[in-house]
Amino acid sequence: MSAVEPRRVIATVCLSGTLEDKLAAAAAAGFDGVELFENDLVVSAASPAEIRQRCADLGLTIDLYQPFRDFEAVPPDVLRANLRRAERKFDVMEQLGVDxxxxxxTVSPDAVDDDELAAEQLRLLAERAAARGMRVAYEALAWGRFVNTYEHSWRIVRRADHPALGVCLDSFHVLSRGGDPALIRTIPGEKLFFLQLADAPQLDMDVLQWSRHHRLFPGQGAFDLPTFVGNVLSTGYRGPLSLEVFNDVFRQADPKPAALDAMRSLRLLEEQVGFPVAAPAPELSGHAFAELTVDEVAGAKLAETLAALGFERTGEHGSKPVQLWEQGGARVLLNAKAETPGTAVIGALAVETGDPSSSALRADAMHAPVLPRTRGPQEANLASVAAPDGTEVFFCSDSWLADFSGAGASPVPGLGITGIDHVALTQPFDHFDEAALFYRSVVGLRPEPIAEYAAPFGMVRTRGVVDPTGSVRIALTGTLVRRGEWAPAVRDPQHIAFACEDVLAAARALRERGAPVLRVPDNYYDDLDARLDLDRELLVQLRANSVLYDRDEHGEYLHVCTEILGSRIFFELVQRIGGYAGYGVPNAPVRMAAHRRQRLAADG
Amino acid sequence: MSAVEPRRVIATVCLSGTLEDKLAAAAAAGFDGVELFENDLVVSAASPAEIRQRCADLGLTIDLYQPFRDFEAVPPDVLRANLRRAERKFDVMEQLGVDxxxxxxTVSPDAVDDDELAAEQLRLLAERAAARGMRVAYEALAWGRFVNTYEHSWRIVRRADHPALGVCLDSFHVLSRGGDPALIRTIPGEKLFFLQLADAPQLDMDVLQWSRHHRLFPGQGAFDLPTFVGNVLSTGYRGPLSLEVFNDVFRQADPKPAALDAMRSLRLLEEQVGFPVAAPAPELSGHAFAELTVDEVAGAKLAETLAALGFERTGEHGSKPVQLWEQGGARVLLNAKAETPGTAVIGALAVETGDPSSSALRADAMHAPVLPRTRGPQEANLASVAAPDGTEVFFCSDSWLADFSGAGASPVPGLGITGIDHVALTQPFDHFDEAALFYRSVVGLRPEPIAEYAAPFGMVRTRGVVDPTGSVRIALTGTLVRRGEWAPAVRDPQHIAFACEDVLAAARALRERGAPVLRVPDNYYDDLDARLDLDRELLVQLRANSVLYDRDEHGEYLHVCTEILGSRIFFELVQRIGGYAGYGVPNAPVRMAAHRRQRLAADG
Known part of the structure; x- marks a missing residue:
């Protein structure tokens, strides 16, 4: 593919706010230009000339004015009105400096099914446009009344045969209908005037509603955009790659992170079609550590629980109030920098890479916000970036351990913990899809399918992001509807799940040690018995030790949770038997209800 | 129809929270019983016997245990496992006291398409159930693998021919597939073991997803439930009317108001099928008044603006800090009881009825929360209830005017305002559908179709609720997604729209009086010109006076808005020409952006 980077454009309709908010966000995220959505202009107090100036000041071009609807294949009186309407819009475009x-x-009831007439009238429009130095890009809506495939729009454009008339391709309109993108190669690149890109989840619903509410940025949905864009580029198209995403969540989310999310999606897509983007994501070899930000009180509780879990306090940071706790390959840092009483949150997670500087380079190219860091002169230079939920993500080799000096031994024997299995982060409502794309594009993790389930306080969805070798797993959880006042006792819990060789034995030991193990109700085990007909003795042991159980076609999963510690942290021990690759999602509602009971009991 | 009231039941899955939360909410809303959703039990720490006791204490029966899935038409080994599973669930039901x-x-890949086998195995299950004094209700899921119509489930039940096996009908499964409810009359009432009711909006999407996420309580969607229930009752069915609604919003909303909403939906449905519910809603003759709750500062600003709008201050309340302002038939009360600086909200709206006591009786029967009221010995006894958003709704004849003594005259001539055209209330996210049902069931207003549109800060929906004569209109607006931190400058604005004989003349007068008219940008008028090709002079006048314009197939609409006054109030003057029946929805985004500009400018 071409090594000349494409122009990166975003439709203003992708973002929330006034036109001013949108332009500022697009510029800050590094876009070269915008598609100006008409309604964004109509509600603005700035004149088209002022918008043009604002864009110029921000370093943005205006690449497209859109949409102009219901023009073609109409009776003469409607054509007259439509041409008048077009001339008024050309006036606006002239002031905006967009051509x-x-x-x-068309979806108009006034239109007729007549390609010849459509071509003739579009040619007329193209002549009017050309007279003003402008051009027209004709797009087949997936729900167009007569023209709803790109092949059809191209036939009409070809028939109209005017240099100022070309085709606009929109990946959603093509792929939502199951269109074959290979045929795009039959269109000469110079007749492709514009390319709009959107992804979407695979939904079985009315295509207009699907398009209006559920589009996603490339890489967030189910469409094969690399193949689509590859076909477009092979025609010789060298125009912008432009995002046009209608999405209920993005429409009301802060436009600044949304624009960054959009830019990341575009950079990843560019990489997939052959434009080089800094370094590829280096291979990972595991979780280096997870860092909990705590205050003194929650820190003491967490330290006590880590000790009960068999962790050893192996080090103190040279210059910061940070303890290192280890067991097997699992490393947890307790950073007592929080001032709010009770604070316990996952402040950072760290992945091991053989090449931290490549990781940092890639993160920067993928527009991950690089975080400033104070360090002593002898300390490791750890690169870190902020994930969409604010969690700090470190890329590190093992040199960071040198920052810690030895500390006391563990009070009790280990429990067979071998490492961190996964880190589970509850995502803010607006950032669920953004988070998966972040870990994919910046860290090189692969998003797994989304699991959706009914939890006691509302619908929830979970997806893992996992590195290709399975050594790094992050579980992202979010609600389908943004929660209001009515909510569980613990908002947005987070947890660290430790891989454990024998969860039942560990759970027994925890019980003996009086650790704060989350109590699982009998009803759960009665249901498990009814559903799965487990071995009697196993069921007795699970029940006695509050161990949760799941199985799939590949294997089994045993897991046990602690109570919530501090504001929103718990630990989990997990045991994967056979090829089980999930996270015990069917048990999540049981755990959520139990955590609520724990908290209500503590509060009451 | 029968005059014996049916038992009112709600499935626990309709409500949010733990089982304890759900049972408490169902009991408080006056339900007789519940369908116990298995997962609600599984996550509970209370044993089945304890749940039974809790229900008894709350005056609730448990009418159904559900669901039992994927039982029938399977190979022998799966049948054995399924019967074992059933026996375990019968154990639970025994402790719960549900029969x-x-x-x-079935949707199981283990099942085969064999009605004979299905009937035989269901008969076996019924025998096992009967041996324990229990019964089985067989339901056709709309997405059942082989059995997905109620006619088919009834054929299998008939073939199985066991007294402990009957049919469960679910209105969603029947009506979502366009099933004919008339055929229900071919099923003997005693073989209809249970009736589940859900409404839904008419969506063109996968029926499983539609069912899981978008069900509504009866009267909130598009289904003809009165006909459906009428057919069921005509069979002689005298079992419970039970609500089973899966809805993403209800699943995460406070269960107490949600249960009341559910109860209201059931009472309305009962009335529609012939069970008497107190008095019918009396005919209304207009808006009696709208009351604004203000603090002193916002009150002064609103008084000043009402004066500029040509209102006359005609009275003071005898015992409260309330001013009466009048023009034509429009009456506004300014109640200076707020303490928070800047407060300006619609505290109450009042409708005129010839029979306030019947209205109050009906409101009470429809479970509208009746509000306490302090009044002096000579004052009118106004019945009032709380709408879901907290707005107080009064039912009154004109006697309330006697509570006010005369006050000063208006400083300027009137502006041709003849009354209140509508009151517009932005609804809290969780209460949009509930609000429409409230005004329908309690006040007797008719919900109009929902209009959905993209506003600068997210998707919005609006629907009017209007009395049959068109004399009382309330416009309800809500967001499709609950807003987060990123939001417009004014949250949840409310307004009173006054009917005006000549909006252009009024707007000119307002400009001359220096009233705080909301400035509409030029871009809007340029677009209006392009779209509608209005008369030149009209366009000039609209533009010069910031008057908004809309038209539909029935007529035209001119409207002009004030700026936001106090925390979240503005006034609007509207002029309906011909049969225009809308609210100028296409102009709402323009108005929203303009209000944001006004606020940002004011903030500095």
Whole structure:
């Protein structure tokens, strides 16, 4: 593919706010230009000339004015009105300094099914545009009344045969209908005037509603955009790659992170179609550590619990109030920098890479916010970036351990913990899809399918992001609807799940040690018995030790949780038997209800 | 129809929270019983016997245990496991004291398409149930693998021919597939073991996803439930009317108001099928008044603006800090009881009825929370209830005016305002559908279709609720997604729209009086010109006076807004020409952006 980077454009309709908010966010995220959505202009107090100036000041071009609807294949009186309407819009475009207008295939009851007439009238429009130095990009809406495939729009454009008339391709309109993107190669690149990109989850619903509410940025949905874009580029198209995403969540989310999310999606797509983006994500070899940010009180409780879990306090940081706790390959840092009483949150997670500087380079190229860091002169230089939920993500080799000096031994024997299995982060509502894309593009993790389930306080979805070798797993959880006042006792719990060789034995030991193990109700085990007909003795042991159980076609999963410690942390011990690759999702509602009971009991 | 009231039941899955939360909410809303959703029990720490006792203490029966899935038409080894599973669930039911279990038609890959086998195995299950004094209700899921219509489930039940096996009907499963409810009359009432009711919006999407996420309480969607229930009752069915609604919003909303909403939906449905519910809603003759709750500062600003709008201050309340302002038939009360600086909200709206006591009786029967009221010995006894958003709704004849003594005259001439056209209330996210049902069931207003549109800060929906004569209109607005931190400058604005004989003339007068008219940008008028090709002079006048314009197939609409006054109030003057029946929804985004500009400018 070409090594010349494409122009990166975003439609203002992708972002929330006034036009001013949108332009500022697009510029800050590094976009080269925007598609100006008409309604964003209509509600603005700035004149088109002022918008043009604002864009210039921000370093943004306006690449497309859109949409112009219901133009073609109409009776003469409607055509007259439509041409008048077009001239008024050309006036606006002139002041904006934009020379390309998007015309969507008609959905008007005034239109007729007549390709010849459509071509003739579009040619007329192209002549009017050309007279003003402008061009027209004709797009087949997936729900167009007569024209709803790109092949059809191209036939009409070809028939109209005017240099100022070309095709606009929109990946959603093509892929939502199961269109074959290979045929795109039959269109000459110079007749492709514009390329709009959107991904979407695979939904079985009315295509108009799907398009209006559920589009996603590339890489967040189910569409094969690399193949689609590859076909477009092979025609010789060298115009912008432009994002046009209608999404209920993005429409009301802070436009600044949303624009960064959009940019990341575009950079990843560029990489997939052959444009080099800094370094590829280096291979990972595991979780280096997870760091908990705590205050003194919660820190003491967590330290006590880590000790009960068999962790050894192996080090103190040279210059910061940070303890290192280890067992097997699992390392937890307790950083007592929090001032709010009771604070216990996952402040950072660290992945092991053989090449931290490549990781940092890639993170920067993928627009991950690099975090400033104070360090002593002898301390390891750890690169870190902020994930969408604010969690700090470190890329490190093992040199960071040198920052810690030895400390006391563990009071009790270990429990067979061998490492961190996964870190589970509850995502803020607006950032669920953004988070998966962040870990994919920046860290090189692969998003797993989304599991959706009914929890006691609302619908929840979970997806893992996992490195190709399975050594790094992060479980992302979010609600389907943003929660209001009515909510569980613990908001947005987070946890660290430790891989354990024998969860039942560990759970027994925890019980003996009086550790704060989360109590699982009998009803759960009665249901487990009814559903799975487990071995009697196993069921007795699970029940006696509050161990949760799941199985799939590949294997089994045993897991036990602690109570919530501090504001929103718990630990989990997990045992994967056979090829089980999930996270015990069917048990999540049981755990959530139990944590609520724990908290209500503590409060009451 | 029968005059004996049916038992009112709600499935625990309709409500949010732990089982304890759900049972408490159902009992408080006056339900007689519940369908116990298995997962609600599984996550509970209370034993089945304890749940039974809790229900008894709350005056609730448990009418159904559900669901039991994937039972029938399977090979012998799977049948053995399924019967074992059933016996374990019968154990649980025994402890719960419930004798009816719901069996859903299978979706299992283990099942075969064999009605004879299905009937034989269901008969076996019924025998096992009967041996324990229990019964089985077989339900056709709309997405059942082989059995997905109620006619088919009834054929299998008939073939199985066991007294402990009957049919469960679910309105969603029947009506979502466009099933004919008239055929229900071919099923003997005694073989209808249970009736589940859900409404839904008419969506064109996968029926499983539609069912899981978008069900609504009866009267909130598009289904014809009165006809459906009428057919069921005509069979002689005298079992419970039970609500089973899976809805993403209800699943995470406070269960107490949600249960009341559910109860209201059931009472309305009962009335529609012939069970008398107190008095019918009396005919209304208009808005009696709207009351603004203000603090001193916002009150002064609102008084000043009402004066500029040509209102006359005609009275003071005898015992409260309330001013009466009048023009034509429009009456606004300013109640200076707020303490928070800047407060300006619609505290109450009042509708005129010839029979306030019937209205109050009906409101009470419809479970509207009746509000306490302090009044002086000579004052009118106004019945009032709380709408879901907390707005006080009064039912009154004109006697309330006697509570006010005369006050000063208006400083300027009137502006041709003839009354209140509508009151517009932004609804809390969780209460949009509930609000429409409230005004329908309690006040007797008719919900209009929902209009959905993209506003600068997210998707918004609006629907009017209007009395049959068009004399009382309330416009309800809500967001599709609950807003987070990123949001417009004014949250949840409310307004009173006054009917005006000549909005253009009024707007000119307002400009001359220096009233705080909301400035509408030029871009809006340029777009209006392009779209509608209005008369030149009209366009000039609209533009010069910041008057908004809309038209539909029935007529035209001119409207002008004030700036936001105090925390979240503005006034609007509206002029309906011809049969225009809307609210100028296409102009709402323009108005929202303009209000944000006004606020940002004011903030500095």
């Amino acid at each position: 390309l207008v998007l015309v969507c295939s | 009816l279990v719901l069996v859903c038609s």
